[in-house]
Amino acid sequence: MATKTTDLATLSTHLKREVTATAEGLQYLTFILAGESYGIDILKVQEIRGWVAVTKVPNAPSFVRGVMNLRGAIVPVIDLRLRFGLESVEYTKTTVVIVVTVRSEQGGRIVGMVVDGVSDVLNINNASEIKDPPDFGTAVNTEFISGLVTIEAGMVMLLDVDRLLSIEEMFAVEAVRTADALHATA
Amino acid sequence: MATILIVDDSASMRQMVEFTLKEAGHQVMVAEDGVMALNLAKGATSDLVITDVNMPNMDGITLIRELRALPAYKFTPILTLTTESTTDKKMEGKDAGATGWIVKPFNPEKLLATVNKVLG
Amino acid sequence: MAIDIGQFVQTFFEESLEGLDIMEAGLLALPPGAADLEQINTIFRAAHSIKGGSGTFGFKEVTDFTHVMETLLDKMREGQMAVTGEAVNNLLESVDCLREMLMAVRQNTDIDSARVGNLQGRLTRLLERNNTTSRTADATGNRGSTAPQPPPPPGGWLINFRPHLDLMHSGNDPVRIFRELATLGDLTVRPDFSRLPRLAEMQPEDCYLAWELELRGAASQEVVTEVFAWVEDDCDLSIEPLADTVAPPPAGATAAEEPGQGELLLERRGGDRRKSDRRGAGTAADSASIRVGIDKVDAVINLVGELVTTQSMLSALGVDFDMDRIDKLHEALDQLDRNTRDLQEHVMRIRMLPISSVFSRFPRMVHDISEKLGKLVELKISGEQTEIDKTVIEKIGDPLVHLVRNSLDHGIEPPAERGGKPATGVITLNAYHKSGSIFIEVGDDGRGLDRDALRRKGLDAGLLRPGEEYSDEQIHELIFHPGLSTAKQISDVSGRGVGMDVVRRNIQDVGGRIQIASQSGWGSKITICLPLTLAILDGQLVSVGHDCYIIPLLSIVESVQIRAEAINRVAGKGEVLRFRGQHLPILRLYEQFGAENAVTNLENGLLVVVEADGRQVGLFVDDLQGQQQISIKSLEKNFRRVAGVAGATILGDGRVGLILDISGLIRVNNAAT
Numbered sequence: 001m002a003t004k005t006t007d008l009a010t011l012s013t014h015l016k017r018e019v020t021a022t023a024e025g026l027q028y029l030t031f032i033l034a035g036e037s038y039g040i041d042i043l044k045v046q047e048i049r050g051w052v053a054v055t056k057v058p059n060a061p062s063f064v065r066g067v068m069n070l071r072g073a074i075v076p077v078i079d080l081r082l083r084f085g086l087e088s089v090e091y092t093k094t095t096v097v098i099v100v101t102v103r104s105e106q107g108g109r110i111v112g113m114v115v116d117g118v119s120d121v122l123n124i125n126n127a128s129e130i131k132d133p134p135d136f137g138t139a140v141n142t143e144f145i146s147g148l149v150t151i152e153a154g155m156v157m158l159l160d161v162d163r164l165l166s167i168e169e170m171f172a173v174e175a176v177r178t179a180d181a182l183h184a185t186a
Numbered sequence: 187m188a189t190i191l192i193v194d195d196s197a198s199m200r201q202m203v204e205f206t207l208k209e210a211g212h213q214v215m216v217a218e219d220g221v222m223a224l225n226l227a228k229g230a231t232s233d234l235v236i237t238d239v240n241m242p243n244m245d246g247i248t249l250i251r252e253l254r255a256l257p258a259y260k261f262t263p264i265l266t267l268t269t270e271s272t273t274d275k276k277m278e279g280k281d282a283g284a285t286g287w288i289v290k291p292f293n294p295e296k297l298l299a300t301v302n303k304v305l306g
Numbered sequence: 307m308a309i310d311i312g313q314f315v316q317t318f319f320e321e322s323l324e325g326l327d328i329m330e331a332g333l334l335a336l337p338p339g340a341a342d343l344e345q346i347n348t349i350f351r352a353a354h355s356i357k358g359g360s361g362t363f364g365f366k367e368v369t370d371f372t373h374v375m376e377t378l379l380d381k382m383r384e385g386q387m388a389v390t391g392e393a394v395n396n397l398l399e400s401v402d403c404l405r406e407m408l409m410a411v412r413q414n415t416d417i418d419s420a421r422v423g424n425l426q427g428r429l430t431r432l433l434e435r436n437n438t439t440s441r442t443a444d445a446t447g448n449r450g451s452t453a454p455q456p457p458p459p460p461g462g463w464l465i466n467f468r469p470h471l472d473l474m475h476s477g478n479d480p481v482r483i484f485r486e487l488a489t490l491g492d493l494t495v496r497p498d499f500s501r502l503p504r505l506a507e508m509q510p511e512d513c514y515l516a517w518e519l520e521l522r523g524a525a526s527q528e529v530v531t532e533v534f535a536w537v538e539d540d541c542d543l544s545i546e547p548l549a550d551t552v553a554p555p556p557a558g559a560t561a562a563e564e565p566g567q568g569e570l571l572l573e574r575r576g577g578d579r580r581k582s583d584r585r586g587a588g589t590a591a592d593s594a595s596i597r598v599g600i601d602k603v604d605a606v607i608n609l610v611g612e613l614v615t616t617q618s619m620l621s622a623l624g625v626d627f628d629m630d631r632i633d634k635l636h637e638a639l640d641q642l643d644r645n646t647r648d649l650q651e652h653v654m655r656i657r658m659l660p661i662s663s664v665f666s667r668f669p670r671m672v673h674d675i676s677e678k679l680g681k682l683v684e685l686k687i688s689g690e691q692t693e694i695d696k697t698v699i700e701k702i703g704d705p706l707v708h709l710v711r712n713s714l715d716h717g718i719e720p721p722a723e724r725g726g727k728p729a730t731g732v733i734t735l736n737a738y739h740k741s742g743s744i745f746i747e748v749g750d751d752g753r754g755l756d757r758d759a760l761r762r763k764g765l766d767a768g769l770l771r772p773g774e775e776y777s778d779e780q781i782h783e784l785i786f787h788p789g790l791s792t793a794k795q796i797s798d799v800s801g802r803g804v805g806m807d808v809v810r811r812n813i814q815d816v817g818g819r820i821q822i823a824s825q826s827g828w829g830s831k832i833t834i835c836l837p838l839t840l841a842i843l844d845g846q847l848v849s850v851g852h853d854c855y856i857i858p859l860l861s862i863v864e865s866v867q868i869r870a871e872a873i874n875r876v877a878g879k880g881e882v883l884r885f886r887g888q889h890l891p892i893l894r895l896y897e898q899f900g901a902e903n904a905v906t907n908l909e910n911g912l913l914v915v916v917e918a919d920g921r922q923v924g925l926f927v928d929d930l931q932g933q934q935q936i937s938i939k940s941l942e943k944n945f946r947r948v949a950g951v952a953g954a955t956i957l958g959d960g961r962v963g964l965i966l967d968i969s970g971l972i973r974v975n976n977a978a979t
Contacts (some may be wrong), residue, residue, distance in 0.1 A: 019795035055962040056853060057948055066953065067945065068963050074954045075964055076945040109944045167946050177762075195353045198318035202362065204313055239349050254475070260511075263477040269358045277539070285477035286536030291361030291369075291721055294311060 077112040188233035195225040206294040220244025254283040325352035462522035491523020662690035682730040689737035730782030749831035755824040847931035851904035918969035
């Protein structure tokens with residue numbers, strides 16, 4: 001699949017301009033993960049940063065890489081590949097952290113997610129362009145996918161970030177996984 | 187514009203009186219009780235004193251007596267703030283040397299009217 | 307000029323609530339029968355202020371209710387009424403009621419008028435019973451505002467005004483009076499010089515003149531008399547209708563000038579405003595505020611001044627810096643370091659409040675509960691001026707209530723069961739600062755803990771091993787264990803379900819420790835040790851592999867190097883170190899936290915001995931780093947609580963460091979072994 005990876009600085013300025021430009025249509029930030037294209041609501045995105053080492057947190061699921069310092073706030077960083085149960089890769093120069101605001105019962109949370117690279121901002125002028133997600137055939141659990149959009153280069157899966165990055169759900173998932181693993185070995 | 191000394195142990199009263207008088211363009215000195223007021227009065231003259239009657243440390247009646255003993259305050263108008271609806275407190279203040287009184291509760295307009303009356 | 311008095315309502319609420327606390331404390335300290343005049347006066351003054359303020363801000367229910375309280379207190383003050391236990395109890399209840407009324411007004415909710423009416427009735431009956439011999443008090447305070455006024459005379463008034471000689475000694479001025487009269491109509495002033503003495507005899511401060519005044523206009527007699535109200539007793543005055551009649555001006559033109567009507571208008575306007583003001587006050591109350599002494603603010607301003615000086619010094623140095631001036635630079639940097647530290651300390655001090663705000667609720671509580679339980683209890687409070695961080699104050703209230711209730715309920719015996727001790731039991735509350743922490747003690751001279759009963763329970767619960775010897779501390783420690791309460795029956799005083807384990811958890815949540823010392827038959831003393839502030843702690847940085855953790859300095863006992871021969875591996879207990887005559891469990895932090903590249907050979911690293919909840923454990927780390935003050939950041943805000951971690955901080959290099967939760971780690975270690 002043909003995808004282009006834009007450099008961070010360009011994208012960040014692009015981001016700001018685009019958001020203010022069209023208030024009407026829907027906008028998604030698209031990024032790449034294991035060759036697939038995903039999109040998240042641009043209003044959720046706080047900033048995009050290059051990967052820096054984080055502080056490990058004990059007794060957390062493997063996809064929680066640790067916590068980082070975001071201007072004095074302690075922010076967890078989630079590896080999205082691991083979150084989706086995909087193979088992990090070495091982090092490279094294009095590895096980025098997308099910092100997003102997630103709604104939770106405790107109010108707004110700030111969470112960073114590690115992706116392979118960001119590509120572009122996707123404008124959707126008409127909500128009808130968004131199709132329902134399929135029940136099968138995706139690498140990702142469909143419960144996190146809120147819709148599908150077809151573009152020239154292929155298909156973009158739109159993610160429900162509030163669900164995907166819910167800390168409570170992450171730990172619940174981990175508990176189930178651990179239990180399954182125990183069951184399998186037993 | 188006049189300089190007015192306000193004495194009241196209640197912060198809300200002080201604030202209200204102070205604000206009202208400042209809005210009207212007066213200079214204001216504020217004290218929380220008689221002792222503080224007397225100290226202020228010894229250091230500065232004022233054109234008018236407005237004092238509460240019931241206060242800790244030194245009550246308004248004693249304050250008036252002490253003020254009248256200061257040469258600089260011999261003829262200064264002194265008004266008591268009194269909630270007493272009976273005449274006892276007003277008269278106790280008068281006997282000590284007060285000029286007059288303002289009956290609580292009062293609103294800013296009434297306060298200003300009385301102050302203007304005294305200051306002329 | 308329209309002045310919005312709503313902006314002062316918040317202050318009124320604050321001072322009124324403070325006033326109620328003063329009243330409550332005063333009432334509780336009143337010895338029945340013997341009237342302590344100064345004490346009653348203080349209580350009276352507080353009631354009086356609330357009445358005055360509520361009147362000004364238009365809270366009529368509050369004014370009316372306080373008026374009755376005030377009248378009662380006034381009688382007590384004047385010695386016209388006895389200070390009986392009944393009266394004091396009724397007044398105490400009234401204080402509660404008034405507090406609720408103020409809250410209701412503040413939050414714009416309904417006042418429980420049934421309760422108010424009931425209490426007001428009881429107070430009034432107390433007054434009436436007292437008044438059967440003395441005259442009835444003037445309780446209405448309304449002076450004939452509704453009484454029909456005599457119609458104004460046809461033409462005006464002839465006023466004869468003869469001041470006494472000393473009229474001006476009260477600060478009054480005849481000219482002022484004339485000026486005011488002139489606003490009421492046409493005024494003609496005729497002086498009377500007949501009293502004027504010879505110049506040699508004249509006292510410059512006396513008033514020798516008299517006046518005959520002619521006021522033409524429609525002003526009523528009451529209005530004219532009102533002008534002379536302040537000098538009524540300082541003059542001879544007669545006010546009579548003018549003999550020669552002139553046609554009155556149209557009534558409507560001057561009616562508005564009548565003060566009675568003018569005030570009515572203003573008040574109605576005030577009434578409309580009040581509703582929105584109250585709402586405003588309600589929301590303002592939600593945003594937490596703190597009262598700070600001016601000296602503390604001044605101290606901070608001074609320090610900022612010093613900081614600015616240092617900063618300009620550094621700037622000047624930086625303009626054309628060369629190595630010759632390196633000493634100067636060091637000096638300035640030292641100064642900056644000092645300034646920053648001082649400033650930090652003083653800014654934290656702004657958040658400090660005296661613990662009296664927590665202690666003040668106990669006299670009432672002890673009074674009420676001991677009465678209910680039929681026990682005689684004296685509460686001794688000391689150290690209430692000890693200052694403590696506002697956030698800690700908010701968290702410490704409930705645990706302290708629980709401890710005092712425990713002392714009342716389970717500690718102090720009924721008078722008949724106190725054996726050789728005085729019939730009146732004593733509960734002590736004390737607070738003090740020691741070595742960077744705050745200590746709060748709750749003591750009683752009651753039963754004390756029943757060591758044998760506790761020991762039995764500990765054995766039953768499998769917490770103790772049969773046949774083994776335990777120290778008193780170890781046995782007493784058991785009361786903090788969930789489900790181990792020695793109370794024979796649950797009473798309605800020391801709530802159900804909530805035990806000492808919850809108290810301990812609450813204290814630990816704010817980074818504190820709790821200990822108990824007790825002697826059977828002679829009482830118990832619980833000591834709580836708290837950090838000065840929640841936002842900052844003194845930390846020891848330790849390295850484990852690539853990671854860096856922070857151990858609160860308060861919990862460190864010492865750091866030791868390990869010799870292999872001192873280590874035992876106990877079945878089911880993990881590794882222990884024979885150390886100072888005891889077996890110290892070893893907790894390898896890198897295992898606990900899954901750190902990579904850490905030192906694994908015990909002889910190559912260090913053991914940091916830490917203590918919490920009366921237990922010690924050795925934390926195995928690679929090495930010690932520096933000690934520094936750490937500002938605590940929440941890990942939960944964006945993430946969640948992590949076992950064994952109390953919070954996080956930003957290290958000097960910008961990375962995140964995790965602060966260890968020592969008692970959490972010890973719990974985890976115990977559970978594992």
